Amino acid sequence: MARVAGVSRSTASYALSGKRTISPEVRLKVAEAVASLGYTPNAGARALATSQTKVIALLAQFLDDEFAPAMLQYILGVTNTARQLGYDTLLVSEGDGAAALQRISSSRMVDGFVLLNVAQDDERLGVLQSASQPGALVGLPGETGDFDIFDLDFVATGRLMVERMSELGHRELILVSQPEHVVERGGAYVWRLANAASERAEELGVTLHHYFGSASQPEIGRDLNAFLDAHPDATGLLLNNEAAAAALPNVLNMRGISSPGDLSVIGRYSDDFARTFSLPYSAIDSAADELGRRAVEHLVARIEAAADLAVEPLIELIPPTIQDRGSTAAPQPR
Amino acid sequence: MARVAGVSRSTASYALSGKRTISPEVRLKVAEAVASLGYTPNAGARALATSQTKVIALLAQFLDDEFAPAMLQYILGVTNTARQLGYDTLLVSEGDGAAALQRISSSRMVDGFVLLNVAQDDERLGVLQSASQPGALVGLPGETGDFDIFDLDFVATGRLMVERMSELGHRELILVSQPEHVVERGGAYVWRLANAASERAEELGVTLHHYFGSASQPEIGRDLNAFLDAHPDATGLLLNNEAAAAALPNVLNMRGISSPGDLSVIGRYSDDFARTFSLPYSAIDSAADELGRRAVEHLVARIEAAADLAVEPLIELIPPTIQDRGSTAAPQPR
DNA sequence: CTGAAAGCGCTTACAG
DNA sequence: CTGAAAGCGCTTACAG
Numbered sequence: 001m002a003r004v005a006g007v008s009r010s011t012a013s014y015a016l017s018g019k020r021t022i023s024p025e026v027r028l029k030v031a032e033a034v035a036s037l038g039y040t041p042n043a044g045a046r047a048l049a050t051s052q053t054k055v056i057a058l059l060a061q062f063l064d065d066e067f068a069p070a071m072l073q074y075i076l077g078v079t080n081t082a083r084q085l086g087y088d089t090l091l092v093s094e095g096d097g098a099a100a101l102q103r104i105s106s107s108r109m110v111d112g113f114v115l116l117n118v119a120q121d122d123e124r125l126g127v128l129q130s131a132s133q134p135g136a137l138v139g140l141p142g143e144t145g146d147f148d149i150f151d152l153d154f155v156a157t158g159r160l161m162v163e164r165m166s167e168l169g170h171r172e173l174i175l176v177s178q179p180e181h182v183v184e185r186g187g188a189y190v191w192r193l194a195n196a197a198s199e200r201a202e203e204l205g206v207t208l209h210h211y212f213g214s215a216s217q218p219e220i221g222r223d224l225n226a227f228l229d230a231h232p233d234a235t236g237l238l239l240n241n242e243a244a245a246a247a248l249p250n251v252l253n254m255r256g257i258s259s260p261g262d263l264s265v266i267g268r269y270s271d272d273f274a275r276t277f278s279l280p281y282s283a284i285d286s287a288a289d290e291l292g293r294r295a296v297e298h299l300v301a302r303i304e305a306a307a308d309l310a311v312e313p314l315i316e317l318i319p320p321t322i323q324d325r326g327s328t329a330a331p332q333p334r
Numbered sequence: 335m336a337r338v339a340g341v342s343r344s345t346a347s348y349a350l351s352g353k354r355t356i357s358p359e360v361r362l363k364v365a366e367a368v369a370s371l372g373y374t375p376n377a378g379a380r381a382l383a384t385s386q387t388k389v390i391a392l393l394a395q396f397l398d399d400e401f402a403p404a405m406l407q408y409i410l411g412v413t414n415t416a417r418q419l420g421y422d423t424l425l426v427s428e429g430d431g432a433a434a435l436q437r438i439s440s441s442r443m444v445d446g447f448v449l450l451n452v453a454q455d456d457e458r459l460g461v462l463q464s465a466s467q468p469g470a471l472v473g474l475p476g477e478t479g480d481f482d483i484f485d486l487d488f489v490a491t492g493r494l495m496v497e498r499m500s501e502l503g504h505r506e507l508i509l510v511s512q513p514e515h516v517v518e519r520g521g522a523y524v525w526r527l528a529n530a531a532s533e534r535a536e537e538l539g540v541t542l543h544h545y546f547g548s549a550s551q552p553e554i555g556r557d558l559n560a561f562l563d564a565h566p567d568a569t570g571l572l573l574n575n576e577a578a579a580a581a582l583p584n585v586l587n588m589r590g591i592s593s594p595g596d597l598s599v600i601g602r603y604s605d606d607f608a609r610t611f612s613l614p615y616s617a618i619d620s621a622a623d624e625l626g627r628r629a630v631e632h633l634v635a636r637i638e639a640a641a642d643l644a645v646e647p648l649i650e651l652i653p654p655t656i657q658d659r660g661s662t663a664a665p666q667p668r
Numbered sequence: 669c670t671g672a673a674a675g676c677g678c679t680t681a682c683a684g
Numbered sequence: 685c686t687g688a689a690a691g692c693g694c695t696t697a698c699a700g
Contacts, residue, residue, distance in 0.1 A: 007686080007687090008686070008687045008688075009677090009678080009679090009687090009688095010679080010680075010686080010687065010688080010689090011685090011686055011687070013678070013679060014679090014680090014686090017679080019679090019680085020685080020686090021685065022685075022686090023685060023686085026685085026686080038436075038440055039440070040440035040441040041441060041677080041678065041679095042382070042441065042442050042676085042677050042678065043378075043381075043441040043442060043443040044377075044378045044379075044380075044381030044382040044387065044442065044443075044676085044677080044678090045378075045382050045676070045677035045678035045679090045692090046378075046677080046678055047377075047378030047381075047678090047692090048376070048378040048379050048382055048677080048678070048679095048691095048692045048693065048694085049677080049678045049679040049680080049691080049692055050678085050679065050680095050692085051692080053378065055424070055443075058425070062410060068402070068403045068406045068606070069402045069403055069406075071406060072402045072403075072405060072406050075409075075425070075427075076396060076427060079425055079426075079427045080427060083427075083428055088424055088426070088438070088443070089424065089425050089426075090389070090423065090424055090425070091392070091409070091413055091423050091424070091425040092413075092422070092423075093409075093410060093413045093414060093417075094417055102372075103374060104422070106372055106373070106374035107374040107375060107376060107377040108376050108377060108378065109377040109378075109389075109422070216609070216612075217611075217612035218612055253587075272402070275550070276402070277551075277580075278550075278551035278552055341670080341671090342670070342671045342672075343671090343672095343693090343694080343695090344670080344671060344672080344673090344695080344696075345669090345670055345671070347694070347695060347696080348670090348695090348696090351695080353695090353696085354669080354670090355669065356669075356670090357669060357670085360669085375693080375694065375695095376692085376693050376694065378692085378693080378694090379676090379692070379693035379694035379695090380693080380694055380695075381676090381694090382675095382676045382677065382678085382692090382693080382694070382695095383675080383676055383693080383694045383695040383696080384676085384694085384695065384696095385676075669700105670699105670700085671698105671699085672698095672699085673696105673697100673698085673699100674695105674696090674697090674698095675694105675695090675696095675697105676693105676694085676695085678691105679690105679691090679692085680689105680690090681689100681690090681691105682687105682688095682690095683686105683687085683688085683689100684685105684686085684687085684688105
């Protein structure tokens with residue numbers, strides 16, 4: 001390219017980067033050469049020379065009972081934001097996330113990592129700690145270390161669900177969580193929400209029955225019926241379980257009851273999920289795309305920060321907000 | 335690393351690649367040094383020296399009315415297969431796919447491309463044609479050129495749906511396709527299926543009513559009711575529209591009819607989709623993960639093929655198979 | 669069986 | 685304002 005433009009390789013490089021002043025004529029000649037050749041710098045060579053790849057890795061974990069569309073929201077939040085900031089995204093879906101992180105880090109394929117679905121005791125964190133590239137976590141682990149962490153505030157979410165029901169006059173609630181094995185494999189958010197809800201209920205003098213529900217149909221439909229049968233006086237239903245939310249319309253239909261007349265409902269799932277299933281329930285948005293976006297923004301800031309001004313570790317728990325779809329009301333007098 | 339092992343850089347490199355015979359002692363020393371340092375070759379340097387990145391790009395298109403879970407199936411099929419073959423995957427979700435393809439190709443970030451959701455007249459194909467890396471298409475375009483193409487055989491799918499119904503004795507069918515604007519933006523598979531179904535119906539003396547349905551709830555529910563109202567004598571329903579399949583259980587419920595007793599149903603959607611929505615209808619699997627897998631396998635074969643033995647362009651249309659879920663039967667005498 | 673050297677295509681101090 | 689040169693970390697003919 002430099003030859004075509006009739007200048008030296010260094011001048012051409014500077015003309016492209018703008019890192020030193022270039023005479024108008026040279027600038028024009030370089031621009032013409034670039035245009036005529038369709039020239040783009042070789043990414044590998046640039047990476048080698050600058051130690052910057054302009055790529056980030058997205059470490060996704062595809063768990064069998066995870067709800068796929070939610071995953072896609074995260075992925076899109078990450079790739080789109082990364083691209084806006086000048087980065088491409090390497091999508092890593094290997095089962096062994098720790099090994100993949102090690103491999104990609106030490107081969108210096110990327111400038112940073114976004115870890116999705118971080119568990120209570122996530123084996124990837126040890127590897128990330130000793131990696132030479134920074135990382136941002138989506139999901140709050142037990143040990144926060146010096147990591148940048150982004151998650152929905154599940155404690156505030158549990159409290160908010162109960163408070164909203166209590167304000168409306170409900171005194172007996174049912175909370176349906178994800179299956180217990182989600183907790184076992186490190187999904188601590190399930191407990192964080194459930195514990196916060198229980199505590200807040202106690203403070204407010206509200207009875208709260210907590211259950212783990214199945215993660216798929218038709219089991220979760222049977223579960224919901226069983227829970228409702230067990231507590232005929234409960235007037236409010238809280239759902240921290242996407243399959244339960246998807247199954248509920250049919251269950252209510254079958255039982256011949258309606259929301260919010262007979263039962264007030266608050267869920268916790270993404271707006272996108274609600275749209276896909278046409279769910280008519282008020283819900284706290286899980287904010288997947290926003291979490292993905294914030295994680296990338298902060299990761300890139302850290303990547304590009306001058307080494308001398310250290311960026312403080314950041315834990316950002318997004319406050320819950322209820323998207324009102326009209327599924328809550330005061331309990332009906334019986 | 336070579337210094338730690340006490341050998342030359344070239345010997346170390348050969349010891350790792352195995353491209354020439356190495357004495358056992360040296361091999362051991364190198365292995366030890368690699369292990370102790372956690373050494374992995376620098377990807378950028380290797381790419382520069384070999385002109386191979388061991389990365390493929392996945393060009394996804396996220397269309398607003400596309401069903402997200404299907405997308406994820408493709409993505410997983412691609413990333414998992416690529417990894418098995420020794421490649422990482424760059425996920426590209428930019429709106430302007432042609433520009434992204436141009437940028438990534440000319441910067442030589444990847445060894446090849448997988449294009450998802452290829453449309454009838456896809457603007458990315460011109461760029462791919464003149465790219466220096468090979469590509470594999472998922473989705474059959476109008477001009478096949480010299481590309482490697484993978485898709486479900488939608489012509490055979492349309493014929494099979496009609497044949498199955500005809501064999502059972504149905505004489506009047508309704509086909510609900512994706513919305514018309516899907517066709518307009520290049521989703522030719524909609525027409526390929528519909529035309530093949532119509533032709534086959536004519537051959538077999540079966541009446542087929544073809545409609546475009548909405549892509550989301552609750553509109554598609556209203557659409558289905560309207561179609562069923564318009565043709566009270568139709569005994570079979572063919573669905574090439576995922577939203578319609580998801581909405582159908584409720585629609586049938588409301589109308590007080592059941593499948594296959596009152597209405598035989600055959601859909602076209604992925605097994606994963608069926609599981610997510612607990613759909614009880616027999617359907618032709620759209621085989622997203624298999625298409626992703628086949629595309630990557632062939633792409634890698636082409637990447638790694640010696641330049642002298644040219645690989646023939648391949649168009650692979652996967653034959654449809656009906657996953658029987660018991661939603662078809664002989665029509666009831668009225 | 670092993671080593672010294674060239675080269676991949678960039679960027680960036682170093683000179684002028 | 686511009687050019688000649690070194691160097692990023694590998695791989696691979698070329699010698700021995």
